[in-house]
Amino acid sequence: MLQKIKKNKMIERPRRLRRSDSIRRGVSETVLTTSQLIQPLFIIGGEGIRDEIKSLPGQFRMSLDVAIPYIKEALNLGIHQFILFPVVPDEKKDPLATYSYHSDNFYLESATQIREQFGDAVTIISDVAMDPYSSDGHDGIVIDGKIVNDETLEVLQKMAIAQAHAGFDLIGPSDMMDGRVLAIRQALDKEGYSDIGIMSYTAKYASAFYGPFRDALDSAPKSGDKKTYQMDPSNRREALREARLDCEEGADYLMVKPAVHYMDIISDLKVNFDLPVVCYHVSGECAMLMAAAEKGWLDLHEGVAETLLALKRAGADLIITYFAVDFAREIQEN
Ligand code: PBG
Numbered sequence: 001m002l003q004k005i006k007k008n009k010m011i012e013r014p015r016r017l018r019r020s021d022s023i024r025r026g027v028s029e030t031v032l033t034t035s036q037l038i039q040p041l042f043i044i045g046g047e048g049i050r051d052e053i054k055s056l057p058g059q060f061r062m063s064l065d066v067a068i069p070y071i072k073e074a075l076n077l078g079i080h081q082f083i084l085f086p087v088v089p090d091e092k093k094d095p096l097a098t099y100s101y102h103s104d105n106f107y108l109e110s111a112t113q114i115r116e117q118f119g120d121a122v123t124i125i126s127d128v129a130m131d132p133y134s135s136d137g138h139d140g141i142v143i144d145g146k147i148v149n150d151e152t153l154e155v156l157q158k159m160a161i162a163q164a165h166a167g168f169d170l171i172g173p174s175d176m177m178d179g180r181v182l183a184i185r186q187a188l189d190k191e192g193y194s195d196i197g198i199m200s201y202t203a204k205y206a207s208a209f210y211g212p213f214r215d216a217l218d219s220a221p222k223s224g225d226k227k228t229y230q231m232d233p234s235n236r237r238e239a240l241r242e243a244r245l246d247c248e249e250g251a252d253y254l255m256v257k258p259a260v261h262y263m264d265i266i267s268d269l270k271v272n273f274d275l276p277v278v279c280y281h282v283s284g285e286c287a288m289l290m291a292a293a294e295k296g297w298l299d300l301h302e303g304v305a306e307t308l309l310a311l312k313r314a315g316a317d318l319i320i321t322y323f324a325v326d327f328a329r330e331i332q333e334n
Contacts, residue, residue, distance in 0.1 A: 034078030039324035044087040045106035055212035077328035083125040097133035101162035108166035115167030129175035139175035157187035164193040181249035197252035203239035206230035209284030263314040270315030281321035
């Protein structure tokens with residue numbers, strides 16, 4: 001009997017809940033707010049510099065005096081979290097990345113000034129890795145062609161302390177050395193920075209999608225690749241292992257990077273751990289959307305909105321994306 005009814009007359013009609021915009025919004029399962037977005041900023045020394053990154057149209061290398069009004073505008077649009085990357089001139093690079101914790105480092109000075117200017121209205125996140133400062137372009141110390149782990153940790157500790165001292169809220173180790181979260185946690189605590197958090201790049205894959213970022217910083221490896229420290233894109237369970245270690249070592253956030261191509265990993269970390277999950281919608285993933293939109297093959301705003309929503313749906317609590325400010329501007333205007 002039931003079977004007969006089902007055959008002749010559908011009882012379930014999912015389309016009823018899609019009938020109007022009002023109904024659809026009422027049953028929407030995923031909400032994206034500007035507080036969940038983090039805007040990357042490429043900071044360069046000097047003054048009056050606003051230099052567009054060719055492979056990332058609409059993104060600029062900015063000196064601090066240009067970055068400050070940009071941050072002000074972002075705040076008005078509801079974007080209040082920023083992750084800062086330094087554009088370091090070649091002459092300041094060396095094999096040990098010593099400029100990264102040097103007292104006259106413009107990146108550290110920028111963090112101090114942003115903190116002074118905006119107080120706790122902003123969250124500023126650092127990048128801990130040797131590559132922007134390394135003459136070898138690697139995230140660790142290179143000895144005889146090998147990236148050495150434990151020696152690198154000492155550099156990362158110095159960098160993290162200098163960044164905490166400069167005024168960063170969160171330290172962001174992006175280097176994928178073993179044991180870095182514990183090493184950084186211990187160094188911060190010893191120096192009295194127990195309230196400074198660690199946003200760990202937990203599952204960072206050796207990806208083709210970092211190209212525009214390396215252009216922006218001129219930080220591509222001088223030889224070899226990053227496959228002995230960044231993860232193999234074919235591995236899913238290994239991300240759980242990295243996440244377990246980061247939790248044990250004292251991380252405050254777990255990050256998955258890239259984002260769009262790694263939504264299974266985002267979902268796994270969300271389900272299996274209780275720390276906030278961040279995903280990094282990386283430069284190459286953003287550049288793909290920009291390039292397609294430039295060709296007129298898709299609508300940029302719609303493509304961006306759907307991508308960010310999909311990342312939230314997969315389980316990301318926070319999204320680092322080059323579109324953060326542009327997206328916020330677009331939703332405010334419409
Ligand atoms: C460096 C670092 C990279 C990114 C963030 N931090 C590049 C790399 O590992 O080579 C990439 C971000 C992006 O592509 O947007 N440790």
